[in-house]
Amino acid sequence: MPNDPPRIRFRDVTKTFPGVRALDEVSFDVQPGCVHALVGENGAGKSTLVKILAGAHAIGGGSIELDGRPVRIRDARHAQSLGVATVYQEFNLVPDLSVSENVYLGRWPRSRLLRTIRFPELHDRAGRLFDELELDVPVRALVSTLSVAQQQMVEIGKALSLDARILVLDEPSAVLTPHELAALFRLVRRLTNRGVSVLYISHRLDEIFALADHVTVLRDGRHISTRPISDVHRDALIIETVGRSLDQEFPTREDRRGGVVLRVEGLSARGAFDEVSFDMRAGEVFALTGLVGSGRSSVAKAVFGALPVTGGRVLVDGAKGPFPSPRAAQRAGVAFLPEDRKREGLLLERPLRENITLAHRSDVATLGFMSVTRERRAAGDLMVKHDVRAASTEVAAATLSGGNQQKAMLARWLQRPYRVVILDEPTRGVDVGAKVEMYEKLNAIAADGAAILMISSELPEVIGMADRIGVMCEGRLMGILDNTNRDVSQEAILRLAVGEAST
Amino acid sequence: MTGESRLSQTMQWLIALRMPVILLALVVAATVLTDGKFAQLDNVINVLRQVSFEGIIAFGMTLVIVTGGIDLSVGSLVALTGVVAAVAMRGTLDWSPAASISFGLLCGVMTGAIIGAGSGAIVARFSIPPFIVTLAAMLMARGAAFILCDGQPVYELHTDLLWLGRGFVWESALGKLIPVPVLVMLVIYAATAILLSRTVFGRGVIAVGSNEEAARLAGIAVRRTKLMVYLITGALAGLAGVLHDAKLMAGDPKVGEMWELNVIAAVVVGGTSLFGGRGSVTGTLIGALIIGTLNNSLNLLQVEHFWQKVVLGGVILAASLVDAGLRRLDWRR
Numbered sequence: 001m002p003n004d005p006p007r008i009r010f011r012d013v014t015k016t017f018p019g020v021r022a023l024d025e026v027s028f029d030v031q032p033g034c035v036h037a038l039v040g041e042n043g044a045g046k047s048t049l050v051k052i053l054a055g056a057h058a059i060g061g062g063s064i065e066l067d068g069r070p071v072r073i074r075d076a077r078h079a080q081s082l083g084v085a086t087v088y089q090e091f092n093l094v095p096d097l098s099v100s101e102n103v104y105l106g107r108w109p110r111s112r113l114l115r116t117i118r119f120p121e122l123h124d125r126a127g128r129l130f131d132e133l134e135l136d137v138p139v140r141a142l143v144s145t146l147s148v149a150q151q152q153m154v155e156i157g158k159a160l161s162l163d164a165r166i167l168v169l170d171e172p173s174a175v176l177t178p179h180e181l182a183a184l185f186r187l188v189r190r191l192t193n194r195g196v197s198v199l200y201i202s203h204r205l206d207e208i209f210a211l212a213d214h215v216t217v218l219r220d221g222r223h224i225s226t227r228p229i230s231d232v233h234r235d236a237l238i239i240e241t242v243g244r245s246l247d248q249e250f251p252t253r254e255d256r257r258g259g260v261v262l263r264v265e266g267l268s269a270r271g272a273f274d275e276v277s278f279d280m281r282a283g284e285v286f287a288l289t290g291l292v293g294s295g296r297s298s299v300a301k302a303v304f305g306a307l308p309v310t311g312g313r314v315l316v317d318g319a320k321g322p323f324p325s326p327r328a329a330q331r332a333g334v335a336f337l338p339e340d341r342k343r344e345g346l347l348l349e350r351p352l353r354e355n356i357t358l359a360h361r362s363d364v365a366t367l368g369f370m371s372v373t374r375e376r377r378a379a380g381d382l383m384v385k386h387d388v389r390a391a392s393t394e395v396a397a398a399t400l401s402g403g404n405q406q407k408a409m410l411a412r413w414l415q416r417p418y419r420v421v422i423l424d425e426p427t428r429g430v431d432v433g434a435k436v437e438m439y440e441k442l443n444a445i446a447a448d449g450a451a452i453l454m455i456s457s458e459l460p461e462v463i464g465m466a467d468r469i470g471v472m473c474e475g476r477l478m479g480i481l482d483n484t485n486r487d488v489s490q491e492a493i494l495r496l497a498v499g500e501a502s503t
Numbered sequence: 504m505t506g507e508s509r510l511s512q513t514m515q516w517l518i519a520l521r522m523p524v525i526l527l528a529l530v531v532a533a534t535v536l537t538d539g540k541f542a543q544l545d546n547v548i549n550v551l552r553q554v555s556f557e558g559i560i561a562f563g564m565t566l567v568i569v570t571g572g573i574d575l576s577v578g579s580l581v582a583l584t585g586v587v588a589a590v591a592m593r594g595t596l597d598w599s600p601a602a603s604i605s606f607g608l609l610c611g612v613m614t615g616a617i618i619g620a621g622s623g624a625i626v627a628r629f630s631i632p633p634f635i636v637t638l639a640a641m642l643m644a645r646g647a648a649f650i651l652c653d654g655q656p657v658y659e660l661h662t663d664l665l666w667l668g669r670g671f672v673w674e675s676a677l678g679k680l681i682p683v684p685v686l687v688m689l690v691i692y693a694a695t696a697i698l699l700s701r702t703v704f705g706r707g708v709i710a711v712g713s714n715e716e717a718a719r720l721a722g723i724a725v726r727r728t729k730l731m732v733y734l735i736t737g738a739l740a741g742l743a744g745v746l747h748d749a750k751l752m753a754g755d756p757k758v759g760e761m762w763e764l765n766v767i768a769a770v771v772v773g774g775t776s777l778f779g780g781r782g783s784v785t786g787t788l789i790g791a792l793i794i795g796t797l798n799n800s801l802n803l804l805q806v807e808h809f810w811q812k813v814v815l816g817g818v819i820l821a822a823s824l825v826d827a828g829l830r831r832l833d834w835r836r
Contacts, residue, residue, distance in 0.1 A: 306720055330722035344720055347713035350779060358710060361703045368703050398745040412721070 005068030006396075007032040007166060007197040008053070012062035015048050019222050022048040025062065025318060028216050028226040030166075032067075033195045035188060037202065037212035037229075039241055041431040042401040044218040046201050050168050053199075054086040055079035067165070085159030086168040087205055089429075091151055093158075096143035100126035102143055104160045130157055134190065148292070149180035152249065156187065160196075167191060168199045173207055174428060177291045177457075177492070185211055203431050205234060206460070220432035242433035249436065250464030253443040255484065256283035257467065261336075261451045262420045264303060267312035275312070275474040280420065280451040285442060287454045287462040287483075290472035290497050297339060298456050299472070300422050302338040303453070305329040317419055330359065333419035339455070341405045348398040351389055353379040355397045355408055360415045381413040387437070403434035410441060421445055424455040439465055459490045471496035520826070522774055522789040526682055529793060533800035540803050541796075548682060554795035556581075556750075557762055558788065561769040562695040563736030567786045568770055569699065570732050571712040571779025572626060572633035579644035580618060584611040584744030586648045589657035589754020592664070600663040607664075607748070612741040618644060619737015623730035624761040627648045633829070637733075641763065648756035657754040662734030668749030684746050691739065696784040708732060712779025736800040768815075769794055772822040 006029035012105065015023040023045045030036045040047050051057040053064065055076040063070055066082055073079050079086075093102050100123045101108065109121045126139040135153045143151060149229050152172060159167060169188075173181050188198050188211060202208055208215060208229070215232055217224040217240045224240050239250075262280040267273070273295035280286045288296045301307040302479055303314055305323030314321030319332035326336065337343035346355055356379040357364055364375040379393045388407045390400055400408065413421070426442070427435045442465060464467055469481045471493055478496040483490045533541040538548060555642050560577050567574045580741045588611035595603040622640045626633045671679040672686050699705040707728045710718035773790025775782025797818060801811045 149540055231570070304720075323725070326720050327722045327724050336720060338717075342715075343718050347710055347717060347780070350709065350713055354706065354709070358706070358718075358723075361706050365703050369697075370701050370703060370706065 004032060005065070006030060007034075007067060009065040009068075010049070010062070011065070013049065013052065013059060013064065014061035015045075015052060015057060016060050018388075023052075023060070024221045026218065026221070026223040027062075029201070030197050030222055031214065032165075032197055033192050033324075034213040035192055035198045035211050037200045037208040037215040038210065038218065039202070039215060039237065040218035041241060041433050042403040042429075043220075044241075044431075045221040047170070048221075049203065049218070050086065050170060050199065053079065053084055053166075054168065054384055055084075055234060059070060079355050080162050083163060083165035084168065084345055084357070085162065085164035085166065087152070087155045087159050087170065087172065089171045089174065093143045093151060095142070095490050098123075099137055099141055099143060099146070099154050099157075102154060103129065103161050105158070105366075112314045117393060125337060126157075129161055133157060133160060133187065135187070148175045149177070149183070150340050152176070152184070153187075160191075162316045164196060166197050166199065168201075170201045171429065172200075172201070173202060173204060175292070179291075181207070191218075203429070203435075204458075205237065205432070208237075209234065217241055236298060238432055241431070241450060249432075250486075251436065251440050251443055253285075253446060255467070257284045258449065261317055262303070262453070263313075263315040264299075265313040265315070267299065267314060268310050269302050269307055272302075272307065272478075273472070275478045277312075277473075278470055278477065279437055282419075282449045282451055283446050284467045285452045285454055285465055286468050286470065287456055287466035287471045288472060289456055289459070289462050289493060290478075292457065294472040294473075294497065295475040296472045298475075299422055299477075300336070300424050300453060300455050303329070304334055304422055306336070330440060334420040334422065335413040335420070336422045337406075337409045337413060337424065339424035339428065341402070341409060346397040346405060351394045352383070352388070352397055352400070352408060353393040356382055356388075356393075356411045359412050363415065377414075379411075382415065383408075383498045386411040386414070386441075401427045403431060404431055406434070406438070414441075414445065417448060418450055420453060422453040422455070425457065426454065427456075427458070427461060435461075459493055462470075462493070463488055463490065469493060473497055473499045522786055522793075525822075526789050526793050527795050529800075533796055533803075537800060537803045541800050544678065546799065546803075548680070548685075550792075550795045551685045551688075552682045553799065555682070555688040556743050556747055557766050557769065558562050558688045558791040559684075559691050559746075560736065560762070561636045561766045561773075561787045561791055562691050562734070562784050563739040564766050565770050565773070565775055565782055565784050566699060566708055566732040567633075567736050568710055568767075568775050568777060569712045569779055569782045571715070572732070573637065573767070573777070574619070574622065574731065574733060574736050575634065575763045576618065576622060576640035577736060578643055578759040578762035579641045579648065580615050580737060580740035580762075581744040581747060581762055582756050583644040583648040583651070584615045584741035585748045585755040585758060586652050586657060586756050587611055587614045588741075588745045589660060589748050592597045592660050592748075593657055596659075596661065600661045603661055604664055604667070608742075608745050611745040611748075615741025616734050616738035617745065619740070620730055620734040622737070623733025627726035635655040642788070645756075652675065652754065652756055654756065656751075656754070656756070657709055658754055660748070660754075662752075664749045665751070665752060666691050668746055668751070681822040682749075687742070687746065691742075692784060692788050695735075699782075699784050704728070704731070709780060712781075713779070726808065732786075765794070768819050772819055774822075784787065792823075793822075 008030040012025040013023055014025055040046050048057060052059050054387055055073045055078055071082055103126050104122060107115045111118050123139055130137060130139055135157050137150045137153050164422040175411055176184060192198060200212060212229050214226060215229055258281055260279050261282050265277050267276045274319050288299060290296045290442050295373060298307055300307050305325050305328050309322045316332045316334055323329040353376055357375050364371055364378050376393050386407045389404050442452055463486060466483050469483050469488055471478050481492060564574060588607040591610040594601050595606050618640060622636050625636050638672035667683055670683045671681060672683055674682045699708060705725045710723055710726050711728050715725060747758055769791040770787050772793055773786030774784060797815060801814060
């Protein structure tokens, strides 16, 4: 149907925030019934574009046409009525209400007399919607009892409950297991077969090549290219995204492993993991991987004293654990960068300066009294050293992009030589260019003689970076694979991750 | 672009200086409306003295509220620590006045600190809301105050004690200038302001209130921090209790009714967020002065007592609304 107008036509879309031009005359088309991937580094303008489409930001200049008709999107409700459905990375569900109530939130069928909710009709309607979309989620269940993947399905069902022509998925895969991801892909395919256009934002190139029909690259607020996926080569896409060639996705590291610095013996935490034992040597990167819920993050937290354990031992150099608190672990030489930077890492409304010095406040204090001058200088130096890009040391941490927030966390911890550095999903939500920088940082930390415990669910990253790989399944460490030559196969890891014993 | 950033700079100054500006406006209005009576030295000193007792406690309460907590027991603690101190001083009448009064002061402050530490320990150790824990402490402390003195105020204390409550530290040609409780308040103000904004401990207090889990994972001793802020507040309630004894020359188990709410009002009017993570001791000082100025000028204007309460409630509401509006502006940057 070459004569059909495009589903979305962005024409010279421009948006300026104080001090930044977030979008600069961006123009491209999204075809009906296609998966259109949107890639770009953090701060490239993807979120801004999506938010304009969803009515969360007002358009600054240019125009948007939907199915050939120019539209001026006023607000989120207007965007919905135009058939634009958006599923953000952070869910907007009420945990203590049922799935049906969430799907039709504020639009519940009411009885005439007392305006009470007609639950039978509500559940019936939601049930029919979910059947039609082939979503396998019990509609009467409370949202709080669902898995993350199921909650995402509910979000998608909710988004599509108002006849949507366009579905925007913002980093939908970050929280999914491979199995759940496959289910999401099948759902997306079913939707495009019915003519829905899907705008798909992801940092993971594998997914984009597996799913997308077209791909658009944005960089620094500008449109770089829009092409059918069949015309795009992986390396070329990376170069376009970051604006320069990356020598290697996974920089190499000289193997200079020293003596054992961390020994974990029979560590258990009831309900999370059981009898986990491994050791780590100085200068080594040890990856702990497994499916979501396999207990890998819990092990990391337990080593850091942030999760109470029910048995076993942790030894760091001379210090004997398990540590009763993160503070004790820190004193013994363990650093920890949590997975969820917003919830577990940053003081979002506080200045960057305070965030960076938080774990080493006494370093810029005399007898407990802080020197703000010294603190500002120290924070500024660390921002330069770790390439944290922000207007000053005094801006609120919330204003930074994901990659810069992660760098701020690095700046917080890498102020002293720690014996063990634990990083939980260090590259989640971080773009390709920043990922490589993070890997280079990892190599530098290892070169300084620290042992690195990296928790990751991205297998290419695990195989590309780790010297040894521990694989967990349902709270047990199923096996440790030697990856000195970076030659462990994804299949070998997955077999352990789903519980098949190693041979 | 520079225009925009200059505008936001002005905006930020306005946001930062809103409290002093409101206070100044109020003082001017009070002076004009009372034909200058408000601005007379005696009256100003009077306002400061009235503010000082609850002000001393409000600085500690600021720390508690910045951690995201609340302490409802302070009013009762003023009564209990006052009675404890009075009993201690009565029992040591044969000592030298200085020794006896110091002993009373020590007993009062220690009692407050211990009960504050108890509340703090429970709040920190178990996940019970501070509202409930300190509500229980409020009831128990009030009851204990009455039990300790059989419901009768403890009189006949050293006459030297009066200096603490009604004396002056500086008498110049202009007259008697700085009442002792006001000096105490200013010292406590300076100490807590430095504690919150310029110490390693204070940073921990802010971090705990801003994001408790992040604070814990940054190696901050969250439980100890919480315990300490309640301990400090309890000790300051004890200090206020002894000063109040000195003002009345008696330990009275009925005093301090509703003080907890007046103290919280001063903190909130001063711009500290009840959600934690954001607040300042200087704001609290100004908040206390705003409330003190209002009370005093309404008295001078002979506004009926009941109407004073209505006005005060309105001011607290207005302050919160203004604060909420400004915060939204702040976020939109």
